[in-house]
Amino acid sequence: MTKNYLKFKSRIRIVSTLVMCVWLVFIYKLFTIQIIDRVDNPQGMKVEMIKGKRGNIFDASGSSITQNLTFYNIGVHPKKIANKEIFLRDLSNCTGTDLGIYNSKFNIAKSYIQLEKKTIKNCEELKSSYGSAIVINQDYKRYYPEENLFGQIVGFTNVDDIGIVGLESQYNKYLEPKTGSRVFKRNGFGKRIADPTLAYEAPENGSDIFLTMNKEYQAILREELIDQVEKTEASSAMGIILNPQTGEIVSMVSVPDFNPNNPKDFETELQKNRLLLDTIEPGSTFKVVTIAAALKSDINPMKEYNVEGPYNFHNIKMIEDSEPNSVLTVKEILAYSSNIGTIKIAESLGKDKIYNQAKEFGFGSKTGLNPSSEESGIVYETKKWSKSSMHSFPLGYELTATPIQIAMAYAAIANGGFLLKPYMVDQVKKSDNTILKNEKRFRKRILSQSDAEILKDMLAYTVENGSGKKAKLAGWDVSGKTGTSKKIINGEYSESEFISSFVGFFPKDDPQLLGLIIIDGASASSNYHWGSMSAAPVFQSVMKRIINIDSDITNKKSNKKLKTKNSDPILIQKNIKKSQNIEMVDMPNVIGKNVNSAFMTLAKKGLNPKIVSGMGVIISQSIDAGQKIEKGTRIELKAEIK
Incomplete structure (x- = not known):
């Protein structure tokens, strides 16, 4: 070469x-x-949905009633998993979920399987080993830190975070977030490729709701109702506190109640807002309608009526008063809740005036607080009245009303004659503080100013000298009225089952708070079935405690604070915020009690009752009486009809 x-x-x-x-x-x-x-390959281009947070609900002080806890949904593409056993073991080690559960869900024939929904474990580290085979999406789960306190008001969401009960449902379109999206590419190895030119739409969090309701008022009212149900052996109780000048609801409670964090553990009946959905015959609290119609017809409050009984009403029925009297003025007829006097006034007016006055007070019509979940009650037109209606209707029978209707009727007296639309939502705000919704204020004059003032004085006389004495607040002028009505059992009026009530407001000359208390089924053997004995004392206890903690409530007559059994702020706080320490309680014996009574006994102890079978009387409890157990413990009960 x-x-x-x-x-x-x-x-x-x-x-x-x-x-x-x-x-x-x-x-x-x-x-x-x-x-x-492979950008031209459809499998190389992906769209990722980005979920925003559901809006939250706050009380009047800005305290959060709802929260969004961060959770993760984990899914898998089975055909991309080389070794099923190793993958499922790794996932089980991360989440703590039993391996057998994953094995039962895993199906190689499917293109995608969701293995975990709303787990607190992120498991992001598994992506380095399994790439695009594992899908982990961040999600949120609704949580209610106040538990039972606002359960029937706020309601709850389903597993897809959609409101199905209460305010969560009523305001779902505002609370619901707007889902965003991100387009991205994956290479042949399943790795994401950053490309800022691809489409991106940011998620939008739901709007927040601000209530007029006060968490401290709510805790006080609930505690006092639970105490009274236990004391009077009642089946349930309800209460409303509102501002009669504006219609703002500041507290609304019915017990027994439920915990919205685990609604399946409670009967559906306990989940509804009974103040809007339950109707009752109002009884003597309705007598103010007849008196208002009398004033409108220029009947003098000092006019006297012979109320000696019994009174033979057109040979149809003998009318009697609970306490006999001879002659009473209109003012005294209301104060002493005279049935005979009320019917004689109604007879002099005629049925049309009584009916029209009832309709003007809002009876028979929804208040508008929640039109889609509110009963209107029944007020029959006079052409449908029977011969006995004229001795029943003026006394609060042969009609039905919701508790909120009764409260708003008395609010019209308190504020000088205006029927208001009640509301509990003050504002709906977007995350940028843009106000989306303000509750519309509605007011319609139904009484003259002078007639309203006369009624306020008459109701104050009722509390001072009549059936409402146990609602007195020392140093404050309270106006109010008791009510007692027989319950209908199997189509007939019971002689042993009653609805007891009291509705009142204060101070008389400048009403700032109105309260309605209803006790259902209090024991008649101890005279607790009378509104004066069961409902009026609760009004007094609740309002005393509120006066002691709320400096905004002013009294021209006196700024005196009141001595109460539960005025210590620590006691008030016990129902507002859970103790950081584990609190132990003695397990009570509820065997032999009816279901409602058992629920109330356990709820008062801070326990979580659940009926697992039967109805009627409790025959067994999952934890023996006398044991020390942690507050919040679930107690399983069995019942049977005896």
């Missing part, structure tokens, strides 16, 4: 190497474009 040949051969090798390198680069680029990035 010549030197020239060797030199030429060397150059050929260099050129061949360079050509080979160029081809390798070309092939790599082609592989990257066609195989790895």
Whole structure:
């Protein structure tokens, strides 16, 4: 070989190497474009949905009634998993979920399987091992930190975070977040490729709701109702506190209640807002309608009526008063809740005036607080009245009303004659503080100012000298009226089952708070069935405690604070915020009690009762009486009809 040949051969090798390198680069680029990035391949382009947070609900002080806890949904593409056993073991080690549960869900024939829904474990580290085979999406779960306190008001959401009960349902379109999206690419190895030019739509959090309701008022009212149900052996109780000048609801409670964090553990009946959905015959609290109609017809409050009984009403029925009297003025007829006097006034007016006055007070019509979940009650037109209606209707029978209707009727007296639309939502705000919704204020004059003032004075006389004495607040002028009505059992009026009530407001000359208390089924053997004995004392206890904690409530007559059994702020707080320490209680014996009574006994102890079978009387409890157990413990009960 010549030197020239060797030199030429060397150059050929260099050129061949360079050509080979160029081809390798070309092939790599082609592989990257066609195989790895593959942007023209639909499988290379992905759309990721980004969920926003549901709006929260706050009380009047800004305290959160709802929260969104961060959770994760974990899914898998089975065909991309090389070793099922290792993958499921790794996932089980991360989440703590039993391996057998995953094995039962895993199906190689499916393209995608969701293995975890709303777990607190992120498991992001598994992505480094399994790439696009595992899908982990952040999600949120609704949580109610106040538990039972606002359960029947706020309601709850389903597993998809959609409101199905209460305010969560009524205001779902405002609370619901707007889902965003992000388009991204994956290469052939399942790795994401950053590309800022791809479409992105940011999620939008739901709007927040601000209530007029006060958490401290709510805790006080609930505690006092629970105490009274236990004391009077009642089946249930309800209460409303509102501002009669504006219609703002500041507290609304019915017990027994439920915990919205685990609604399946409670009867559906306990989940509804009874103040809007339950109707009762109002009884003597309705007598104010007849008196208002009398004032409108210029009957003097000091006019006297013979109320000696019994009174033979057109040979249809003998009317009697609970306490006999001879002659009473209109003012005294209301104060002493005289049935005979009320009917004689109604007879002098005629049925049309009584009916029209009832309709003006709002009876028979929804208040508008929640039109889609509110009863209107029944007020029959006079043409449908029977011969006995004239001795029943003026006394609060042969009609039905919701508790909120009764409260708003008395609010019209308190505020000088205006029927208001009640409301509990003050504002709906977006995250940027843009106000989306303000509750519309509604007021309609139904009484003259002078008639309203006369009624306020008459109701104050009722509390001071009549049936409402146990609602008195020392140093404050309270106006109010008791009520007691027989319950209808199996189509007939019971002689042993009653609805007891009291509705009142204060201070008389500048009413700032109105309260309605209803006790259902209090024991007649101890005279607790009378509104004066069971409902009026609760009004007094609740309002005393509120006066002691709320400096905004002013009294022209006196700024005196009142001595109460539960005025210590620590006692008030016990129902507002859970103690940081584990609190132990003695397990009570509820065997032999009816279901409602058992629920109330356990709820008062801070326990979580659940009926697992039967109805009627409790025959067994999952934890023996006398044991020390942690507050919040679930107690399983069995019942049977005896």
